Amino acid sequence: MxxxxxxxxxxxxxxxxxxxxxxxxxxxxxxxxxxxxxxxxxPTFRGTDGLWRQYPPSLFGHTPGLIFTFACFPKWFQSFLRDTIKTFVQATxxxxxxxxxxxxxxxxxxxxxxxxxxxxxxxxxxxxxxxxxxxxxxSVCKTCKRQDTLSKDALRAFLNELEGQPLGRIKLFKKLKQDLFTCPSCGGARRPDMVFFGDPxxxxxxxxxxxxxxxxxxxxxxxxxxxxxxxxxxxxxxxxxxxxxxxxxxxxxxxxxxxxxxxxxxxxxxxxxxxxxxxxx
Ligand SMILES: [Zn+2]
Structure with a gap:
C-alpha cells in the first residue's frame, strides 16, 4: 500500500x-x-540546507572519507570540524x-x-x-576502552582555536591529538564514540x-x-x-x-x- x-x-x-x-x-x-x-x-543528513550541503555525508559521513579530506583538503576539514562542533555545542x-x-x-x-x-x-x-x-x-580509547565525555565548555575552548586562519595539516593534527584524541589513562589513541556510515x-x-x-x-x-x-x-x-x-x-x-x-x-x-x-x- x-x-x-x-x-x-x-x-x-x-x-x-x-x-x-x-x-x-x-x-x-x-x-x-x-x-x-x-x-x-x-540539520538532517537529507535536508536541503544547512551543514550537510557544505559537507556532503558521502565524503564527511564515514571514516575513509574523513581521512581523505583531512589529508587532501585540511582547510575544508577544519571548516567541517568548526561548523560541526559549533552546531552540536550550541544546540539545546x-x-x-x-x-x-x-x-x-x-x-x-x-x-x-x-x-x-x-x-x-x-x-x-x-x-x-x-x-x-x-x-x-x-570518545573511546582504542587500547584500554576507557570512555570519556567532553564537556561543552572544553569543546568551546577547542572551537576558539579553529576560528580564524587555517591551521594547516600538521598543526591541526597535533591539536586534534593533544586536545581530543589521546587517552588520559594509557596514552593510546581514542576516537569519537559514534557510528559512521558503514560502521557496525x-x-x-x-x-x-x-x-x-x-x-x-x-x-x-x-x-x-x-x-x-x-x-x-x-x-x-x-x-x-x-x-x-x-x-x-x-x-x-x-x-x-x-x-x-x-x-x-x-x-x-x-x-x-x-x-x-x-x-x-
Ligand atoms: Zn586508554
Whole structure:
C-alpha cells in the first residue's frame, strides 16, 4: 500500500486514540530520529540546507572519507570540524525532548532509542536513552576502552582555536591529538564514540535496544523516515512481538503503511496533547 493512499483522518481523533493506547497499554518505548532535533538547530543528513550541503555525508559521513579530506583538503576539514562542533555545542533541547522527559517522569515512557548523537534527550532530563549511533561528545580509547565525555565548555575552548586562519595539516593534527584524541589513562589513541556510515553498531547497545522494544506493548516512532538499517527493523520487531505501533510525523514515511496509528502532526504538538491530561477529560 502506497503511503499516498492513506486516507485523511481526524487529527483530534488520532490524538485521543494515541492517548488512550498509551494510558491503557503503556509505558511506551520511543524511537527517535534526526527530525526531532531539527528545531534545536541540527540539520538532517537529507535536508536541503544547512551543514550537510557544505559537507556532503558521502565524503564527511564515514571514516575513509574523513581521512581523505583531512589529508587532501585540511582547510575544508577544519571548516567541517568548526561548523560541526559549533552546531552540536550550541544546540539545546526543544519541546519534543522536554515532553518526552516529562512522559518518562509520569511513568508513561520506559526508554528512548535514538539515532541521534546530540545528547539532547539526556540534556532534557531523560534517564533511559539508548544511543544506537553513539554520542558526539563521547570518545573511546582504542587500547584500554576507557570512555570519556567532553564537556561543552572544553569543546568551546577547542572551537576558539579553529576560528580564524587555517591551521594547516600538521598543526591541526597535533591539536586534534593533544586536545581530543589521546587517552588520559594509557596514552593510546581514542576516537569519537559514534557510528559512521558503514560502521557496525555496538553489539551490547543493539541488544539493549531490542530488549527495550520487546518488553513494551507500545512503540512510538518520531522524526525518523525509518529507512536506515538496522534501526529501521526495530518497529517491525516490536510489531512481531505484539506491540502497538504509533507514528508521529508531519508527512508519511516508509513505515506509515505498517503502523497501527499514524498521527500526521509535529512531534511537539502531538506530545503536548499526550502529556496534558486535562485536554482528554
Ligand atoms: Zn586508554
Amino acid at each position: 502506497s503511503s499516498h493512499n492513506i486516507p485523511p483522518k481526524d487529527l483530534l481523533t488520532e490524538h485521543k486514540e494515541a492517548f488512550r493506547i498509551i494510558h491503557e497499554r503503556g509505558p511506551v518505548c520511543v524511537l527517535t530520529g534526526a527530525g526531532v532535533s531539527v528545531d534545536s538547530g541540527i 533541547p526543544n519541546d519534543t525532548h522536554t515532553l518526552l522527559a516529562t512522559l518518562e517522569q509520569q511513568g508513561l515512557l520506559s526508554g528512548i532509542i535514538t539515532q541521534n548523537v546530540d545528547q539532547l534527550h539526556q540534556d532534557a532530563g531523560s534517564q533511559h536513552v539508548v544511543e544506537v549511533h553513539g554520542n558526539f561528545f563521547r 553498531l555496538d553489539t551490547s547497545t543493539w541488544q539493549e535496544a531490542i530488549c527495550l522494544v520487546k518488553h513494551n506493548k507500545v512503540m512510538l516512532v518520531l522524526g525518523t523516515s525509518a529507512t536506515v538499517y538496522p534501526v529501521a527493523e526495530l518497529p517491525h520487531i516490536a510489531r512481531e512481538a505484539g506491540a502497538t505501533l504509533i507514528e508521529i510525523n508531519p508527512t508519511p514515511t516508509a513505515l506509515t503503511p505498517f503502523v497501527d496509528l499514524y498521527i500526521p502532526d509535529t512531534s511537539s504538538r502531538a506530545l503536548r496533547l499526550l502529556v496534558d491530561d486535562e485536554r482528554h477529560c
